[in-house]
Amino acid sequence: MSTDDSKEAMPPVSSFEPSASPASKEDEHIYVAETLSTPRQVLFIATVCMAMFTNQLGLGNTVGIVDVIGESFGLNTAGGQVWLLAGYSLSIGTFILIAGRLGDEFGHKRLFVIGMAWYALWSLIAGLAVFSSYILFIFARVFQGMGPAMTLPSSLAILGSSYPPGSRKKNMAFAWFGGTAPFGAIAGFTFGGLFSLAWWPWTYWSQAIGLAALAAFGAWVIPNQPPAPSVTQQSWRSKMKFMDVPGCVTGVASLVLFNFAWNEAVVVGWEQPYVYVCLILGVLFGAVFFWIEVFWAPNPIIPFAAFNMDIAFVFGCTAAGWATFGIWVFYFAQLVMQIRGISPLLLAAWYASVIPSGIISALAVGKTIGKLPASWIMVIGQVAYVVGSVLAATMPVHSNYWTYFFFSVLIICVGMDSSFPAATVLFSNAVPPKYQGIGASVVMTIVNYSISLGLGFAGTAEREVKKGQEGLAGVLVGIRAALWVSVGLAGLGLMLSLLFVAKEHFVGRASVIKK
Structure with missing residues (x-):
């Protein structure tokens, strides 16, 4: 190689060098995961996937023992206990987009570690609320949700920037990220049920210990991400504009x-x-x-101006489906615990079928999403929500587990694991390239916010229908009313998904005009 060639191949000394074009910077990007040994990559991916695992853990560990927690605070109805669950999802759905923007500004690895530590702190306080009141517990649950709101978008960004686009390892990393969700939910049900046999605060104290360890381990095992010069070199005033x-x-x-x-x-x-x-x-x-x-x-946190009718359908289907799921997971558990009298630990066993169903669904979607249009996968997910919620709403009180409950769990899980990837693909296809990075964060915002809002809709129905009815009969009537709200929302999602398919067939997919 000649001297001139070697000089030409050398990277610019300074990132401010005028000759450093965007193309050359892209060529210089180092995919940090590929510089790690295979064992280190396994630890890295497993640690990052803990964001989804711990997110679902925080939901599952409360659903199973919400009666035990509510009883200790004097909250004896499902409607009165709804905030014990809804505040967590509300916080995630509200702050996830802001946290994604903070990660762009201050570094996604840093926000991942801070999020895990924050989550650990408020898990500790949630357990300590046993010495105070349910008000402190609800506040702790709300602040707990800010932890996953930081770790989820940061994890997606870390995985996205650590491997080259389209690589097999990157696809597998994202597949495992989604696949940890059912494991997290069942772990939450199981540990919540186990610790409730002793003292329920240990559910949250043990969670705090694990999260603190994850924060420390993540600081070591996650490689440092290359900074974004377009952000880090801005003035403070420009950063505030960027933060919107x-x-x-x-x-x-x-x-x-x-x-x-x-x-x-x-x-x-x-x-x-x-x-x-x-x-x-x-x-x-x-x-x-x-x-x-x-x-x-100038830098909107949600680029509404770039959205089109396709995005409206995606938002509507996603919101309806996951609101259905939020109602289903809470009130179906209430039905079998309050009316059938099963224990929190047995509830974990009853929900355990989400693990094989979730893994099979995720792998099937991964194999077919390039061959079958994402809009049809969304339809399949919405059909699953309808069938699963109808089985829950119509389940006879003393039916065998292997009939209504078992199949409802299997089918609802198909809805969960098909609607989320379909929504992200549809969102990606419908917006300009410069907005691709926010796609998963927007969808996850809708997912978590809809869970919380759906519980509010169902709780209102429960409260109004059971007025004046006492005892288990009143409880059953209220829970049935809430579950029928989930059926209605699932039906709305199915109708929107079918309209979307019809629109694609007769009108065509909305074109992306803005670049």
């Missing part, structure tokens, strides 16, 4: 107030003035947020 602070504030306020109104109405009723005042304020803040994102923000 007005959009963050109004968006969070809208989501929190709107969701709070629906879930608080379950506890105190809509006759309380502050409930519908919060609902109205939530709608107003939402309108302001929409105006900021469309007409004012």
Whole structure:
């Protein structure tokens, strides 16, 4: 090689060098996972996948013992206990987009470690709430949710930047990321049931110990990610514009107030003035947020201006499906625990079929999503939600486990593991290339927020239908009403998915105009 050739091949000394074109910077990008040994890569991927595992763990460990927790705080109805679960999903759904933007700004590895440590701290406080009141426990659950809100988008970004696009290892890493969800849920059910036999706070204290260890281990095993010069070299004022602070504030306020109104109405009723005042304020803040994102923000946290009709269908199907799931997992558990009297530990065994169903569904979707249109996979997921929720709503109280309950769990899991990847693919196909990075974060926001909001809808139905009815008969009527809300939402999602397929067939997929 000549001297001139060697000079030409050398990278620029400074990142500020004018000759450093975007193409050359792309060529210089180092996919850090490929520099690791195979054992280190396994540890790296397993640690990053813990974000999804611990997210589902935090949901499952409370669903199974919500009666035990509620009884210790004097909350004896499913409607009164709904905040013990809804606050966690609300927090994740509200803050995940902001956390993704913070990861872009300050580093995704750093935010992953901070998120795990934050999650550990508030898990500790959730257990300590046994010495205080359910108010502290609910606050702890809300702040717990901020942990997964930080770790989930950071994990996706870390995996996305650590392997080259389209590589087999990258595809497998994302497959395992999604595949850990059922394992996390069942681990939550199991450990929650086990610790409830002794003292339920240990459910959260043991979780805190594990999360703290993960934070420390992640700081070591996750390789440092290359910084983004376009972000790190900005002035403080430019960084604030990049963060879209007005959009963050109004968006969070809208989501929190709107969701709070629906879930608080379950506890105190809509006759309380502050409930519908919060609902109205939530709608107003939402309108302001929409105006900021469309007409004012230079770097909108959600690029509404780039969305089209395809995105509206994706959002609608995803929201309806996962609201169905949130109602199903909470109220189906209430049905068999409160009416049938099964223990939290036995509930974990009853839900265990989500593991094989989830793994098979995830692998099947991974194999077919390139051959079968994602819109049809979405339809399959919505059909699964409808069938699974109908089985739950119509299950005779004393039916055999291997009939309604078993098949409901198997089928609902198909809906979960097909609708999420289908939604991310459809979102990716419908937006310009520069907005691809936010696709998974937007879908995960809708997933978690819909779970919490769906519980508010179902709780309102439960409260209104069971008025004046006491005892187990009243409990059963209220739970049935809530489960039928899930059937209605699943039917809405199915209708939207079929309309989307019809639109694609007769009109064609919306073209992407903005680059």
